[in-house]
Amino acid sequence: MFNRLVQFLKKLFQRLFGGRHTPAEVETHAQQQPPPPLTxxxxxxxxxxxxxxxxxxxxxxxxxxxxxxxxxxxxxxxxxxxxxxxxxxxxxxxxxxxxxxxxxxxxxxxxxxxxxxxxxxxxxxxxxRNSGEPIWEYDGFDAVSQDFAGSTQTLSEQEEVSEEGENLPEGEYQSVTLDQLLEMLQQDENLRQQIAQQLGTQTDDPEILIQELLNQFQASGQSNPNQAEA
Incomplete structure (x- = not known):
């Protein structure tokens, strides 16, 4: 009778605790679970x-x-x-x-x-995406603002800008394209040195100066076309 009672108690404890995992087993199982996918x-x-x-x-x-x-x-x-x-x-x-x-x-x-x-x-x-609108301007030497509208202007538009620039009253802003500015820098050493000094660069290479101007615009994260119209 006593032996049967002992066997019964053993089976009871096995049913109660035999299927349970130890904390270490539970932790190991949890670590094996893959992380959820990123949204x-x-x-x-x-x-x-x-x-x-x-x-x-x-x-x-x-x-x-x-x-x-x-x-x-x-x-x-x-x-x-x-x-x-x-x-x-x-x-x-x-x-x-x-x-x-x-x-x-x-x-x-x-x-x-x-x-x-x-x-x-x-x-x-x-x-x-809005290449038809001015995206940057630079106020610098001789009160001239270089307004970068990209290279999308047609030849006739560039000629109009050039003709208007010849008759600008003193103090007015002149708009030029990147190609026009590059040509100006290539031909005018004094202009290159002035821009390089304002930008704080050690080179007066025209292409590097233009790239630095664009980099400063991109860093500022904004443009104000209304100033070019003033």
Whole structure:
């Protein structure tokens, strides 16, 4: 009778506690569970961190390491697919998003691969989608403002600008294209030196000076065409 009672109690305890896992077993099982997939909102948050780091001049090595460290969660293909959707949303928006576009271009200029290339393309599309409107102006020497409207002007428009510039009253602003400014810089050494001094660059190479002017515009993230009309 006693032996039967002992056997009964053993079976009872086995049923009660035999199927339970120890804390260590439960923790190991939990660690083996794959993390949940990232949503588009998660990717937008992560991408914002990436371009913010690039904006803080952390450089190419930092950006490459950042992408490598997260590759187990977000592959390059996933980044590119998401960037395509993200870019379509930005281009469909009425907001200019100039600052975001500038940072995406900065990422692309670091040459970090397909992610940077996709970001660069989107950034350029954002900055040039309204190419018919002036996108930058620079107030500098001799009270002349260089208004960059891109290279989309026709030959007749350029001639009109040139003719108007010859008859401008003193103190008026003159609008020129990038090509015209490049030609001016190539022909006028004094002009190159003045712009280089204002920009704080050690070179007076015309193409580098123009690129630096564009970089400063992109960093400012805004333009004010109304000043060119004043």
């Amino acid at each position: 588009d909102t998660d990717l937008e948050f992560l991408f914002t961190q990436l371009i913010e780091g690039v904006h803080q001049a952390r450089g190419q090595v930092w950006a490459q390491k950042w992408l490598h460290n997260i590759e187990h969660r977000v592959s390059t293909e996933r980044w590119v697919e998401w960037l395509q959707r993200f870019g379509e949303k930005l281009l469909a928006s009425s907001s200019p998003n100039n600052e975001l576009a500038s940072r995406m271009i900065q990422l692309g200029e670091l040459e970090v691969g397909a992610v940077g290339d996709a970001a660069y393309d989107i950034g350029m599309k954002l900055l040039t």
